[in-house]
Amino acid sequence: MEDIPWEQQLETGKLFIPEIVTPLKHTPFYERLTVEERLTYNHYAAMAVSEQFCYLESELLTKVIGALLRRDKKKLDGDLALAMEGFIEEEFLHTEVFRRLNRISWPEIYESADYYFLRPGVATGITNWLVRRWPHFLMGWVWMALALEEKTIAISREYENKAESTVADTDGLYRLIHRLHARDEVRHVQLDQHVLRYLYKGAPEWRKRFNTRLVARSLRSFTTPRLKSTRVNVLRETVKRHSRLKRWEHEMVAAITGLYTNDVYQSRVWGRSALPITFRLLDGVKDMDEVCAAFPSYKEME
Numbered sequence: 001m002e003d004i005p006w007e008q009q010l011e012t013g014k015l016f017i018p019e020i021v022t023p024l025k026h027t028p029f030y031e032r033l034t035v036e037e038r039l040t041y042n043h044y045a046a047m048a049v050s051e052q053f054c055y056l057e058s059e060l061l062t063k064v065i066g067a068l069l070r071r072d073k074k075k076l077d078g079d080l081a082l083a084m085e086g087f088i089e090e091e092f093l094h095t096e097v098f099r100r101l102n103r104i105s106w107p108e109i110y111e112s113a114d115y116y117f118l119r120p121g122v123a124t125g126i127t128n129w130l131v132r133r134w135p136h137f138l139m140g141w142v143w144m145a146l147a148l149e150e151k152t153i154a155i156s157r158e159y160e161n162k163a164e165s166t167v168a169d170t171d172g173l174y175r176l177i178h179r180l181h182a183r184d185e186v187r188h189v190q191l192d193q194h195v196l197r198y199l200y201k202g203a204p205e206w207r208k209r210f211n212t213r214l215v216a217r218s219l220r221s222f223t224t225p226r227l228k229s230t231r232v233n234v235l236r237e238t239v240k241r242h243s244r245l246k247r248w249e250h251e252m253v254a255a256i257t258g259l260y261t262n263d264v265y266q267s268r269v270w271g272r273s274a275l276p277i278t279f280r281l282l283d284g285v286k287d288m289d290e291v292c293a294a295f296p297s298y299k300e301m302e
């Protein structure tokens with residue numbers, strides 16, 4: 001928290017997040033947007049990403065790691081337990097940072113709510129609850145943790161590819177926060193791998209297969225934005241702000257939900273270069289075909 005210059009003004013004429021990670025950029029419609037419209041879309045997309053980080057970290061990861069720590073206190077290796085405690089502390093801090101960033105970005109909304117673009121359905125809430133209740137049985141959560149935490153590192157890396165921007169540079173505060181976040185996430189991705197080994201070691205085959213199915217289904221919702229997804233909500237909010245876009249709303253939503261077949265989007269945003277560790281681990285595990293298929297760009301290394 002002390003490393004962040006909170007007094008620094010946000011540069012609203014700049015991007016808040018690299019365009020390349022925003023879905024609409026990968027559709028023909030992005031070209032039709034004016035600079036102002038692109039900035040609105042981009043700023044909303046950045047706030048939505050902050051919400052997603054907060055949700056994942058505060059509603060799932062800290063709680064499920066906490067549950068595992070409480071239950072397996074005696075069984076866990078001392079170093080691993082210590083790393084898990086550190087993980088929880090860091091994620092609490094991250095949630096605080098991203099919430100504060102959103103309050104600065106759009107005070108009218110985030111002074112009174114933590115989530116605006118992200119509207120988790122009942123099924124997501126129930127799944128999270130079940131995972132927190134049975135972290136051993138529903139051990140597939142750790143694959144999700146691994147992929148999504150590795151994704152946060154990939155996002156922060158994209159801030160360095162300045163040449164690709166069609167609008168302007170990225171805002172300094174956003175860039176710094178994502179960089180600092182990724183520094184901790186590098187450690188979390190290592191921890192995830194230890195927890196993965198811990199939970200999968202000795203687990204019966206049927207349980208592994210059951211979890212593979214669950215993981216594949218959850219991951220697919222990330223690689224294929226659904227009609228009621230956060231990414232579509234971001235687009236709809238942009239249309240609300242710029243009514244000129246109303247005439248293309250339907251087609252733009254269809255383009256976003258059709259990104260599963262967009263090779264450039266998939267390989268850049270959900271591909272091997274973005275998630276090298278996740279993909280490498282998938283290469284080495286048997287019977288994970290369904291999970292691999294959730295990443296359209298996945299191809300086994302020869």
Ligand SMILES: [Fe+2]
Pocket residue numbers: 057090091094181185
């Ligand atoms: Fe985090």
Ligand SMILES: [Fe+2]
Pocket residue numbers: 091149184185188
């Ligand atoms: Fe993390």
